[in-house]
Amino acid sequence: MNNIRKGDMVKVIAGNDRGKRGEVHSVDPKNGRVVVAGVNLVKKHQKRTGDVRTQAGIIEREGPIDLSQVMIVCKSCGKPTRVGFTFEGGKKSRKCKKCGQFID
Ligand SMILES: [Zn+2]
Incomplete structure (x- = not known):
């Protein structure tokens, strides 16, 4: 039973980002993963593509964490x-x- 949805406020209860709160960006119920704003930031190397909108260098973006690592925060x-x-x-x-x- 998946009870966390996109847009929910959640608190991280396990892992490196324990204690952080953020909004759910996306849920992957099939794999039991969730992406939370500002949580599990992963550094990615972005190569210059020639597209001015693409920022070259090291960018940080959220990586998915396990659904069992978050709890919903009641409004x-x-x-x-x-x-x-x-x-x-x-x-x-x-x-x-x-x-x-x-x-x-
Ligand atoms: Zn409550």
Whole structure:
């Protein structure tokens, strides 16, 4: 069950970037990976391509981390939390297990 979606605020709970918070840029449910803004920055060497929009040199960009390394941060109580699911009006909604408020 994948309960983290693009645009969610998450906290990193394991690895080098433990304690960092950021917005989810993309989720790869198939591989169980997630890309979070400002987390797991990887240096990449960018060669000059002749395209003025391409910055040559070393650029940093986010690399994917494991979904198990992040926890969603509840907008209501501001705490990293586990997510519960409820069905209301035939729609599945996510709920914070700490304060009981809806996340969606
Ligand atoms: Zn909450």
